[in-house]
Amino acid sequence: MTDIQTIKTKPYLDQKPGTSGLRKRVSVFQQEHYLANFVQSIFDTLPQLSGGKLVLGGDGRYFNDEAVQIILSIATANGVAEVILGKNAILSTPAVSHLIRKYDCDGGFVLSASHNPAGENGDFGIKFNIQNGGSAPTSITDAIYARSQIIAEYKTTHGAIDVSIIGSQQLGDMIVTVIDPVTDFAELMEKLFDFRSIRNHLKTDFTLAFDALHAVTGPYAEEIFGKRLGAPTEHLFNTTPLPDFGGGHPDPNPVYAKPLFDLMYSDKAASLGAASDGDGDRYIVLGPNIYVSPSDSLAIIAANAHLTPGCADGVKGVARSMPTSRAVDEVAKQLSIPSFETPTGWKYFCNLLDAGQITICGEESAGTSSDHIREKDGIWAILMWLNIIAVRGETVEDIVHSHWKKFGRHYYTRHDYEGVETSRAETVMASLRNRLSELSGQSWHGETVTSADSFSYTDPVDGSVAENQGLRVFFESGSRFVMRLSGTGTQGATLRLYLEAYAAADDDHTRDVSDATAALAQIADELTDLKVTLHRDAPTVIS
Numbered sequence: 192m193t194d195i196q197t198i199k200t201k202p203y204l205d206q207k208p209g210t211s212g213l214r215k216r217v218s219v220f221q222q223e224h225y226l227a228n229f230v231q232s233i234f235d236t237l238p239q240l241s242g243g244k245l246v247l248g249g250d251g252r253y254f255n256d257e258a259v260q261i262i263l264s265i266a267t268a269n270g271v272a273e274v275i276l277g278k279n280a281i282l283s284t285p286a287v288s289h290l291i292r293k294y295d296c297d298g299g300f301v302l303s304a305s306h307n308p309a310g311e312n313g314d315f316g317i318k319f320n321i322q323n324g325g326s327a328p329t330s331i332t333d334a335i336y337a338r339s340q341i342i343a344e345y346k347t348t349h350g351a352i353d354v355s356i357i358g359s360q361q362l363g364d365m366i367v368t369v370i371d372p373v374t375d376f377a378e379l380m381e382k383l384f385d386f387r388s389i390r391n392h393l394k395t396d397f398t399l400a401f402d403a404l405h406a407v408t409g410p411y412a413e414e415i416f417g418k419r420l421g422a423p424t425e426h427l428f429n430t431t432p433l434p435d436f437g438g439g440h441p442d443p444n445p446v447y448a449k450p451l452f453d454l455m456y457s458d459k460a461a462s463l464g465a466a467s468d469g470d471g472d473r474y475i476v477l478g479p480n481i482y483v484s485p486s487d488s489l490a491i492i493a494a495n496a497h498l499t500p501g502c503a504d505g506v507k508g509v510a511r512s513m514p515t516s517r518a519v520d521e522v523a524k525q526l527s528i529p530s531f532e533t534p535t536g537w538k539y540f541c542n543l544l545d546a547g548q549i550t551i552c553g554e555e556s557a558g559t560s561s562d563h564i565r566e567k568d569g570i571w572a573i574l575m576w577l578n579i580i581a582v583r584g585e586t587v588e589d590i591v592h593s594h595w596k597k598f599g600r601h602y603y604t605r606h607d608y609e610g611v612e613t614s615r616a617e618t619v620m621a622s623l624r625n626r627l628s629e630l631s632g633q634s635w636h637g638e639t640v641t642s643a644d645s646f647s648y649t650d651p652v653d654g655s656v657a658e659n660q661g662l663r664v665f666f667e668s669g670s671r672f673v674m675r676l677s678g679t680g681t682q683g684a685t686l687r688l689y690l691e692a693y694a695a696a697d698d699d700h701t702r703d704v705s706d707a708t709a710a711l712a713q714i715a716d717e718l719t720d721l722k723v724t725l726h727r728d729a730p731t732v733i734s
């Protein structure tokens with residue numbers, strides 16, 4: 192019998208989940224009852240979890256171990272029957288999604304703040320995924336938030352689980368099954384990709400360099416790229432997950448994955464360079480002297496996925512988040528399949544995936560995946576590239592250039608202004624929003640506006656509406672810029688400016704990206720007085 196204790200508590204008013212769960216500074220989560228309040232709010236909102244089976248794991252960041260024990264105690268006190276837990280509380284986000292689906296669970300907790308820095312002074316996060324393996328939709332996260340505003344008590348129990356021992360243990364009436372975090376996921380990957388071809392290709396002069404950035408994908412890379420595919424382990428970097436990610440920032444972009452970029456732009460470059468993020472759902476790929484923008488990577492994967500066993504029946508449809516470049520739309524046009532444009536946030540793809548309307552989806556923020564799970568999947572995307580290269584026998588550069596020749600090139604870059612004063616970021620957004628209706632027909636720097644709007648999305652499956660999802664300005668040339676505020680930061684606001692310049696299939700594809708998008712950046716600045724208002728001379732990160 193579980194010995195249930197009821198603890199009196201007071202609401203914290205700041206527990207509104209953002210783009211992807213609740214992310215805050217570690218010190219915020221360490222406040223008395225803070226995590227317990229949020230977890231109890233989830234159980235109060237979803238009473239059907241009592242008697243159910245859940246998955247639990249995280250990216251290994253600071254506070255992960257403590258959080259796991261708090262969640263387990265609250266889960267057993269709320270009547271959960273079984274929890275599948277990654278050994279040492281480690282599970283990548285895609286692995287959690289897969290385990291929920293594979294073992295028919297009622298949901299799962301992902302403990303991560305994704306690419307945000309970790310450590311005592313870094314960030315922590317918690318996200319609840321539902322039965323289909325995807326993040327809880329806004330209707331549920333709103334209800335959890337509402338509950339957190341009035342919570343008065345939570346249920347818990349004494350006791351702890353030894354997270355380092357594989358096998359079943361008991362906490363009260365609840366069974367906790369500790370599993371190897373990698374095995375099930377690696378087996379799934381073996382089904383989706385032709386490991387024999389990739390292994391053989393890796394025996395030629397083709398080389399892979401992978402940087403796990405001291406985050407969760409290290410053990411996955413060692414098992415899958417190293418043991419199962421035979422990639423030399425000396426080319427798998429930073430594969431031990433550390434609570435502070437080695438002091439780094441596990442966001443795979445040119446700034447935070449600089450050592451990999453330096454390698455790939457040197458004479459020691461591997462044939463394919465790749466990195467993942469804190470919780471393993473994002474990725475980047477590079478060839479020698481070439482970085483594949485995530486939007487291009489999505490389009491290239493969509494165009495070539497049929498070459499891999501998991502997508503041998505072809506691609507039914509594709510989806511991209513609104514700020515993601517429209518490169519994948521061109522692929523959809525040529526394949527005569529539907530393409531959907533959703534708000535930022537992986538959860539918006541899940542209904543389309545569940546309804547069988549899309550096979551591949553992805554985002555400019557370095558996430559791509561398929562209908563094999565309901566999260567983005569960094570290791571899957573890198574395997575996709577390895578499998579495509581093994582079949583086509585071409586270099587990354589050749590594949591990218593031939594793609595542009597066939598579909599046109601969407602020069603793409605994102606300017607992030609991180610940690611700016613929230614009121615200043617809102618002023619910039621308001622100044623553009625207020626001018627949207629008057630922009631059509633106006634010209635600057637050789638670009639004429641055709642339309643401008645605030646993006647709103649009606650889910651084609653359940654009819655739910657998401658409004659104010661970012662401001663879009665379209666130009667006659669086929670170019671566009673988008674502006675929105677990030678929903679994942681924890682300090683002030685992050686303003687994102689997404690620039691996309693279009694060059695048709697027979698146009699020049701050799702321009703420098705910053706050159707091709709410079710006029711758009713200039714126009715966005717002139718329209719909103721962005722740099723002056725934000726007190727910034729330049730973006731914090733250009734990716």
Ligand code: G16
Nearest residue numbers: 210211305535536537556677678679
């Ligand atoms: C999350 C979401 C993604 C989104 C990204 C950035 O990813 O799942 O859909 O693109 O945040 O969102 P924002 O632009 O609002 O910061 P992750 O990898 O952080 O979980």
